[in-house]
Amino acid sequence: MIIIFAFSQLTAQLLFTSLRVIRIQDLLICRRILEISLKTTLTATHHQKFCSLSSGKFGTLLSGSWDTTAKVWLNDRCMMTLQGHTAAIWAVKILPEQGLMLTGSADKTIKLWKAGRCEKTYLGHEDCVRGLAILSEMEFLSCSNDASVRRWHISGECLNVYYGHTNYIYSVSVFPHCEDFVTTGEDRSLRIWKKGECAQTIRLPAQSVWCCCVLDNDDIVVGTSDGIIRVFTKSLERTASAEEIQAFENELSQASIDPKTGDLGDINADDLPGREHLKDPGTRDGQTRLIKDNGKVEAYQWSVSEGRWIKIGDVVGSSGGTQQTSGKVLFEGKEYDYVFTIDVNENGPSYKLPYNVSDDPWLTAYNFLQKNDLNPMFLDQVAKFIIDNTKGQAPLNTNTEFSDPFTGSGRYVPGSSSLSNTAPAADPFTGAGRYVPGSASNVVAPVGGHDPYTGMGAYQSAKAENIYFPKKDAVTFDQANPTQILGKLKELNGNAAEEQKLTEDDLIILEKLLSATCNTSAEMPTAQQIQTLWKAINWPEDIVFPALDILRLSVRHPMVNENFCGEKAHVQFIHLLLKFLNPQGKPANQLLALRALCNCFVSQAGQKLLMEQRDEIMTQAIEVKSGNNKNVHIALATLTLNYAVCLHKVNNIEGKAQCLSVISTVMEVVKDLEAVFRLLVALGTLISDDKNAVQLAKSLGVDSQIKKYVSVSEPAKVKECCRFVLNLL
Structure with a gap:
């Protein structure tokens, strides 16, 4: 009807x-x-x-x-x-x-x-x-x-x-x-x-x-x-x-109004006028007027359109000056039939015990003791107190209306879910002859070839063909100056605390490891070299960055990658790198930790580990976005790109959603166009051949975020890649 x-x-x-x-x-x-x-x-x-x-x-x-x-x-x-x-x-x-x-x-x-x-x-x-x-x-x-x-x-x-x-x-x-x-x-x-x-x-x-x-x-x-x-x-x-x-007005007039849940105020029936009070017109639509008729209190509402008072119900009970339903008591934002005060002993603190008559008194008593860290020996005493003070009252189901799932007896109760150091003498960052992590001077040929985005093989021509995505292989950071790295390592080692200093043999071992992993030597990394590297990367944060740079280069080697990312040590390894991604940490450490994570993708063990730990790594990595260090932004964009490459291969839509979220968030803060370019490649890789990912990217507003890069003149790759992405969106 x-x-x-x-x-x-x-x-x-x-x-x-x-x-x-x-x-x-x-x-x-x-x-x-x-x-x-x-x-x-x-x-x-x-x-x-x-x-x-x-x-x-x-x-x-x-x-x-x-x-x-x-x-x-x-x-x-x-x-x-x-x-x-x-x-x-x-x-x-x-x-x-x-x-x-x-x-x-x-x-x-x-x-x-x-x-x-x-x-x-x-x-x-x-x-x-x-x-x-x-x-x-x-x-x-x-x-x-x-x-x-x-x-x-x-x-x-x-x-x-x-x-x-x-x-x-x-x-x-x-x-x-x-x-x-x-x-x-x-x-x-x-x-x-x-x-x-x-x-x-x-x-x-x-x-x-x-x-x-x-x-x-x-x-x-x-x-x-x-x-x-x-x-x-x-x-x-x-x-x-x-x-x-x-028919509607008749139904309305027969309703019972509880003053406690309405806006009628305190009512004294003896002071109310009779039916003659309804002869005076109201002053505004919806105005409420109370009268007393044959011992009953009735409520009327003024209708401007009809020029008359319409009965809206009979007032029952008395007002208690409360805004709670059914006379219940509010405690910590929730309604209860009772809220008792429990004194455990004479001089101890008082505790509030909320209770609904539909609850089990023994379970309520148990939860109360657990929440307040009280001795379980009080269980019988508390449960008996509840029963005695509620007189064993059971919930009355006299209301024929549908109950509110948020305030009724079966309502949700928030919180009830079953889920329930020594500084170096010279400033290593600004001092003369300082080591610059990742500097390109005296570059040694890397294991993985040149960076396809910034190296000699970078994009140079403006072709209409999409050569940017979907990206098939991980992007790594391979450029290095071993002489500078080792020189800074020895300098900082001289200023380290005695218990943290590397021996001369340790320094020789690390030099050999660096040589082996940078392809300047035919030797294979040894277990001793890897163990010494682990010792070095556990240095204090003020002096650890050259050791992190050695790690960044070494982890590209399959043997080192397997050792750090394999089943035995992977948890310690990831936690160590994530420690350096503290937003208040040193930018050099943030940069090298991100680059090390990127380089982990070159081998199967590293890919597996980083995909398994994706949630924790991406959540922590994105925290360093707020700084103004463009190299950190490029490393963060590269890490996102490498995840996009893996996710494109396995077509993990939930992982893609997380990666799209990171891209959208980072895109708002980065200004360096190289970082933007890598994020665009990551975006294109994620949404290629995936309609769900395209729709999700749209819903996140990514298309509107990247439109401004269509007008970028240089480098041309940013503009062209952006156009290809927008075509998919």
């Missing part, structure tokens, strides 16, 4: 006064089918239930879950996971441009995400965030259990706070082509906001108005706890019949 109600006329504006009604017995079947479909296609990677879903361009979906994560989906596949909230994510939205995404959580925060990384956290709400709505590319709205709506600028500034609801606000939705919006909540109301003011309040015959949506024709759809969907309209053409409107 569908009923459409008309709006009323007020100062030349049409207002919503009634609605279409869709009884959802049949819709519940449809909803169940949808739930089953979502579970089979999307929830495979969420550990708990979905809370919210938002759609974006190119078929992208964003889901929020009770497991505290949000996930980005493309063509039924999870592309990336957004992690950072500490409680359930109850609201998600995809912004219209640049691949930006928003999440609102029960941890009271909102987070802005770009390319899978948290860019900003919005603080201000005092309770769980329940809904989000997009106003423009730069502004959005949020609503919360704190009964407020906040307007935010994308920069993080809260532009305004709107008050009007007297209880939890569950949903917010924006009218098309303007900044007016609607909200729904636990106070039985739908509220229409115009120019920042609550212009109209519509009461409904259900306690919880869970969700709302504004259609393209400005009709408002609301879903309520009585199992009915109602659609309000201001179009006379879609107005319901007088009989259907009267």
Whole structure:
């Protein structure tokens, strides 16, 4: 059954006064089918239930879950996971441009995400965030259990706070082509906001108005706890019949209003006027008036369009001055039937014990003791205390309405998831005769040949043919000056602490290793040489960089690569290199650690290790992007490119999503065109022959990020590679 109600006329504006009604017995079947479909296609990677879903361009979906994560989906596949909230994510939205995404959580925060990384956290709400709505590319709205709506600028500034609801606000939705919006909540109301003011309040015959949506024709759809969907309209053409409107008013008048969940204030029935009070007209649409009739307190609302008071229900009970549902108690942002104070001993601290009558008292007691690190011997005593003080009360299932999964007895409780040194005498970086890592003077022919991007074999002609991607082989850093490296190693060794100094034999061993791995000697690296190198790269961070440079060159050799990246020592090796990627660390160490990681890709053992440790390595490596060192940026771009080469070979879509996220993030900060070029090659390699990767790159806004490089004149390879990438996008 569908009923459409008309709006009323007020100062030349049409207002919503009634609605279409869709009884959802049949819709519940449809909803169940949808739930089953979502579970089979999307929830495979969420550990708990979905809370919210938002759609974006190119078929992208964003889901929020009770497991505290949000996930980005493309063509039924999870592309990336957004992690950072500490409680359930109850609201998600995809912004219209640049691949930006928003999440609102029960941890009271909102987070802005770009390319899978948290860019900003919005603080201000005092309770769980329940809904989000997009106003423009730069502004959005949020609503919360704190009964407020906040307007935010994308920069993080809260532009305004709107008050009007007297209880939890569950949903917010924006009218098309303007900044007016609607909200729904636990106070039985739908509220229409115009120019920042609550212009109209519509009461409904259900306690919880869970969700709302504004259609393209400005009709408002609301879903309520009585199992009915109602659609309000201001179009006379879609107005319901007088009989259907009267049926709705009758249903509304028979509702029971609990003052604790509404905005009626403290009520003293003896002081209320009688029915004659309704003879005086109201002063604004939606105004509420209480009367006493035959010993009952009745609530009426003024309708400007009809010029009369409409009964919206009978008031039962008394107000407790609270904003909580069903007389429950709030504790740490959650509702409970009871919150007890437990004193373990006379002089000890007090502990709060929250409890719902639907919970098991023994399990509650056990969790309470575990959380507060109390002796398990108190288990019987605490459980008996709960039973005695609740008199064994069991939950009463007298409410025939659908229960709110967030505030009802089966609600989510945030946090309940089962997942639960000696300095050298001379400054080695600025002193005279300083060693420059990776300097190109007196270059020794590398094992892997010249760098195809910066060496003698670099691109020189401007061909229309795509010679850039997909890249088939890893790019390495091979240029070196062994004499300078060894000279700086000996200099710093002389200033090292006694217990860290290398012996003369150690220095000779490292010289032989460097000679063997740079192809200036026919000798093979030995176990002793590799062991000595390990000792050297564990030097203090102030003096370790020449040892890291030897590592960078040596790891290209299959024997050294297998030794460091094989099963026996790979964990220590990766952790050592990641230590040097500290954002506050020395740029020389960051540079050489990144180059060493890049060179690990030359052998199978290194490729396997770096792919297995991809999440940790990429997460740590991207932290060094904020510096202005162009060589570090080139090394970071090269590491990303080498990952793209491997991911293209194995066609790992989740890995590609992570790599695309890194490219999008790094592309925003790099200025050196060589680094940009390598990121473009990585991007082209990732999306070649993969429609899913193309769509994901679009959804992340990568296409708009790289368009500016089409106009680059020199080097020509940047412009041409960019054009080839954009053709794929």
